[in-house]
Amino acid sequence: MEHGIAQKSYLLALLEKWVAFESVTPDQTACQQDIADNLRSMGFCVDLWQDNGVNNLWATLGSNNPDFVFVGHTDVVPAGQGWQTSPFKVSYLDNRVMGRGVADMKGGIAAFMAAMRLVYDDQQKLPSMGIMLTGDEEGPATYGTVSIIKAIADKMQSIKYVLIAEPTAEEKTGDTIKVGRRGSLHLGFNIHYPGKHIAYAQYEDNLLHRLSKVLSACENKKWDQGYPEFPETGMQVYELNATSIAENVTASEAKLRLNFRFNPASNPDSLLAQMIEMIEAEHLNIVDTNVSCSGMPFYSPQGPLRQCLQSAICQVTGKKANISTGGGTSDGRFLASEGVEIIELGLPRRSIHQANESVSMTDLVELMQIFESVLRSLMDVSLSELAAQSQPNQQAGMHHG
Ligand SMILES: [Zn+2]
Numbered sequence: 477m478e479h480g481i482a483q484k485s486y487l488l489a490l491l492e493k494w495v496a497f498e499s500v501t502p503d504q505t506a507c508q509q510d511i512a513d514n515l516r517s518m519g520f521c522v523d524l525w526q527d528n529g530v531n532n533l534w535a536t537l538g539s540n541n542p543d544f545v546f547v548g549h550t551d552v553v554p555a556g557q558g559w560q561t562s563p564f565k566v567s568y569l570d571n572r573v574m575g576r577g578v579a580d581m582k583g584g585i586a587a588f589m590a591a592m593r594l595v596y597d598d599q600q601k602l603p604s605m606g607i608m609l610t611g612d613e614e615g616p617a618t619y620g621t622v623s624i625i626k627a628i629a630d631k632m633q634s635i636k637y638v639l640i641a642e643p644t645a646e647e648k649t650g651d652t653i654k655v656g657r658r659g660s661l662h663l664g665f666n667i668h669y670p671g672k673h674i675a676y677a678q679y680e681d682n683l684l685h686r687l688s689k690v691l692s693a694c695e696n697k698k699w700d701q702g703y704p705e706f707p708e709t710g711m712q713v714y715e716l717n718a719t720s721i722a723e724n725v726t727a728s729e730a731k732l733r734l735n736f737r738f739n740p741a742s743n744p745d746s747l748l749a750q751m752i753e754m755i756e757a758e759h760l761n762i763v764d765t766n767v768s769c770s771g772m773p774f775y776s777p778q779g780p781l782r783q784c785l786q787s788a789i790c791q792v793t794g795k796k797a798n799i800s801t802g803g804g805t806s807d808g809r810f811l812a813s814e815g816v817e818i819i820e821l822g823l824p825r826r827s828i829h830q831a832n833e834s835v836s837m838t839d840l841v842e843l844m845q846i847f848e849s850v851l852r853s854l855m856d857v858s859l860s861e862l863a864a865q866s867q868p869n870q871q872a873g874m875h876h877g
Pocket of ligand 1: 643
């Protein structure tokens with residue numbers, strides 16, 4: 477179909493242009509400037525600014541206080557070694573598009589932009605919405621989404637539906653959407669137990685033997701009761717240091733660092749308390765504790781955005797998406813609050829952050845078609861109207877852990 481081919485080349489032209497901006501986090505290139513020009517040509521009001529060297533963009537169309545917001549990031553991780561082609565130039569290999577950021581996530585933004593262009597050219601208008609793009613999602617995330625939220629503080633109340641085009645698919649576009657993310661908690665313990673002369677020590681006199689019992693007990697431990705649509709809370713030890721003063725003396729100090737990925741049934745206090753209890757049950761002495769929570773879990777139960785995305789996915793791919801809350805945390809955590817439905821839908825994630833990052837042409841085009849279908853349905857009825865039509869118990873809401 478002529479129309480389809482033109483749209484595909486528009487999508488690829490955007491992607492070619494944006495991949496060429498070497499927007500290694502934080503993005504300080506003109507990539508968002510180019511996106512802004514595109515948005516203005518479709519009637520958006522666009523604000524662009526830099527906060528501590530991070531480019532950010534906020535744009536609105538229709539209402540000044542939109543209830544639906546599309547969220548993305550223009551920064552990418554460094555290219556690294558091992559590329560077959562130049563990472564900051566789009567290459568076409570077989571049916572694949574290769575380049576840094578094609579999946580994470582310039583491809584997702586390009587698919588949304590091309591979908592908007594298609595609907596706009598067709599109808600000379602678009603549904604009311606906001607667009608939020610940050611330049612430091614892949615970095616410390618201090619001056620990106622957080623800065624935008626500060627800048628539009630008076631509009632945050634009206635935002636009820638957030639669509640993030642992060643790469644969420646396992647194998648094919650539309651096979652998986654994320655409706656929440658687990659929290660991330662780092663715990664550090666400095667542990668003391670008297671050192672003993674090895675020749676006289678019993679097995680249980682040894683700090684490391686005792687600590688290994690703690691860690692093996694963690695392996696099969698249920699940290700909470702579980703939570704619907706979330707994987708189990710899991711823990712990984714990522715650092716364990718202990719040294720002895722001489723080869724005939726058992727270690728007396730150990731430094732243990734671990735990370736929890738936790739669902740809303742747990743919280744930092746409950747996990748810390750359980751770890752302390754297990755360590756102390758082995759009569760080990762905790763001399764110092766370090767607690768750092770880099771993200772609380774968030775979750776959006778069934779709501780109008782999920783319903784709308786599922787029917788668009790079904791229309792394009794013929795299948796319903798699996799619901800997931802796995803993987804690392806995302807910028808969605810900053811937007812999560814009572815009554816906000818946040819869903820991530822994007823390209824397959826297999827090659828992200830790696831050399832030869834690539835996506836198939838089919839996945840890109842299907843993502844554009846899914847977004848097009850979403851935009852067309854929002855022309856008829858807004859998500860808030862859809863929510864009002866549905867049962868009160870099906871309305872979106874935030875559940876915090
Ligand atoms: Zn990303």
